[in-house]
Amino acid sequence: MTKEPEVSQGRRRFIGWGLLSSLSAFTAMLIYPVVRFVMPPPIAESVQNSVKAATVNELKPNSGKNFPFNNKPAILIRLPNGEYRAFSAVCTHLQCTVQYREDFKQIWCACHNARFDLNGNIASGPPPAPLESFDVNISGDDVIVSKPS
Amino acid sequence: MKTYRIVLVLILLTGYFAAGQENHCITCHQELDASLALPVSEMKDGVHFLSGILCNDCHGGDPTTDDPELSMDPAKGFVGTPQFKDIAILCAGCHSDAVYMRKFNPNVSTEQYSRYQTSQHGILQAQGDIKVATCTSCHGVHNIKKVSDPTATVYPVNLADQCGKCHADKEYMQEYGIDTQQLEHYKNSVHAKMLYDQGDIGAPTCNDCHGNHGATPPGITSIAYVCGNCHMIQQEYFTASPHKTGFDEMGFSECGECHGNHDIQQTNDEMLGVDEPALCINCHDSDSDGYAVAMKLRTDIDSLKAVIGIAEKMIFDAQKAGVEVVDEEMNLAKAQESLVHYRTMIHTFSKEKVNETFKAGLESSDNAYKIGQQALKELSNRRILLIIMVLLTLLVATLLIFYIKQKENHIH
């Protein structure tokens, strides 16, 4: 009879501690994902309405830069007079990615030699429609490109 | 010629000053019956009338009097209906005069007549042929509209039919011994589809390849340059390729040999390669270099399409399961672009030149595929994580049951 309580004592303590430690691990396991969840991810919004395309003075006048906007290529150009413009970089012909050409100061598509003027309108070549244009705003040191309002 | 021009200008000036006065040609003729009144009603829509150029400016005569003897007096320059052989010269009287035309449009061209003289129509007409086209045959007589006017006979959408009035008429063209199927073929083409169905007036019609005033078919050795006016890149590649000299030597029609001339269809990958209905094997035997190039070009395209397809499926599956696919999509777009690029580059007909594009395409779709694989791996990682969580839960539950049982025993 005296042996039984001893065995149960050992078992009791094992179960007690086992329960406590596993319960703590369990609670931590529950809390951890919730804490990670409530801290927002790096891209804070589901639908990007605006994005920082470049820093001011990153682009010299008469140059361009391609950047992603809503998972699609977009292009930021700086005109010879210093003004910024931004367009969708998806060519309206067969969806190749366009680029800025400093030599003839137009937006050019390498696939079939299409050219767009600095307003995104078709200058020559096969595209059926102009490039979609975006709004550009300077905010402090950033050049922000956003969907047209 | 010069005398005639001066006379015409004087008449014009008279007409100009007389503009404030009534033009009796018009007022008389509109009272007459059908065939004589028609020119008046037709005129009213025309560009000449709107610019103040009236009957007497072409037909001569004196519009200030309503006496037929005086107004239609040859002494006053009246010529009546001009003879066929004189029409071009009559029009050229104004339209070749840059100084004169500047008044109406500083930029309008004035070389139409000199071009016409080099054209097949002009050459035959100078020899006395009255069946060929002259100015009025295409532009109309009294109701000539500006070329940019959609109701003009020579507006791009209307032009092919205008040419077809003669060139599609078998009987009419019989004595010239040239084909009359061109209009029908053209209407079947991808260019016609763009022009008529999509309303894209940038699409070529007869005059864009043959010229309008200087209308002549492009010669065999210049076809690539003509097509190259729009299809610049393909022309560049073709001209540098072995096909250019080869085709020219054998009298083949450069672009037309594979693409046709009037009945040009939308290209497809089947035209390339060594299996029917590919065009390459029409010339290249299975032991030739050309055959090997054709085979590589087609196999490359098929491979690119296949890997892009696989990557696309992966994106679709991952997306549906809710896994992030941003970078994958960008890579896929790049791969697609390489494919578009490759299809243009085949005109180099060179295994070496296309290789870089091919490799780029493979690399992009490979990247997309890898990212997709990673995404799906992430899915299975999640499962492992959750299974661990489930095991931990079961552990706690089991220990809890032991705890409960133990409490019961302890009580009893």
Added chain:
Amino acid sequence: MKVEKIKNWFNERLDFSGIVKFSEKKVVPVHKHHFWYGIGGITLFLYVIQVLTGILLLLYYRPSAESAFESVEFIMTSVKYGWLIRSIHSWGANLMIFFLFIHMFSTFFMKAYRKPREMTWISGAFLLILALAFGFSGYLLPWNKLAFFATKVGTEMAAVVPFIGHEILIFLRGGEEVTGATLTRFFGFHVALLPMVTAIFLLVHLLLIQAQGMSVPPSLTPEYEKNPKSMKFFPDFILRDAVGWLLVLGLLGVLAAIFPWELGEKADPYASAPSGIKPEWFFVFLFQTLKYIPGKILIFNGESLAIMGIAVGIVIWIFIPFFDKRAQAGKPSPAFTVIGIFLVLYILVLTAISYIFD
């Protein structure tokens, strides 16, 4: 003994003695079927999980046609453990309704609805309707093709109600058709209106249970009265409850891991419906029933008659305590047991037919 100090601090300000005494006295009858007493607790546990995961999802979800699907995609792909919270919420909803049905039928078969617990049953019936409304409104929120058409078909049923059917349809849809307006409206129902009304009914339901304790089924009452065994609610029964809750949590984890909830494709109001559109599983037996009703019964529109019939059935079900006279008297009531069995079989068979053959 920090715990003692804290207890004293509260006791000097509030009198908890009543509550403490009640908790110590609260017991649960122990008999052959006492296992079923835990099912209601599991349903409640799942509701709490829904509220918690729902609140978390609210941090990122956007209730407009233009951004709803994208925001759910964002949660699934970009937010850390978003996929987990979302899958738990979607599976939790289904588990909650599943256990709710089990709880409802177990209390039915145990005749727990008899005097003095009629109000508990009635408030429970309303909780059932509220839960189904939660399910229906929540299903649309991801704005995918499947949900869009299921909502279209479901709300179409409303129009069949005589006289006011069309008005009900307009109220539900926020217009003639299912549009972004429907989405916003359903969102309002799902996160504000329904939780508020549910809180009230839940409070009534739980208070009644605390006040009246657990019911012992009539068939076991004679035996129980001879030898009344019971266990303390705190801590014995609640520990057992906890095991159940842990297992349910584990089940949720397994489901989220092996069958993650799909995003689907974004809804397109102008596309045609894919074939085989069904409402969610808990409505399927009703949907299938309607398919078998002939177009016209005598001079009446078949569907309208069927829906009216179902409505009448629901009303009877809500007030079943007053129909079962024998149970009211504390006597075994086999007739109603048979009705219950028939109902369960009907639901199972029609649901099965719909999934196997259609």
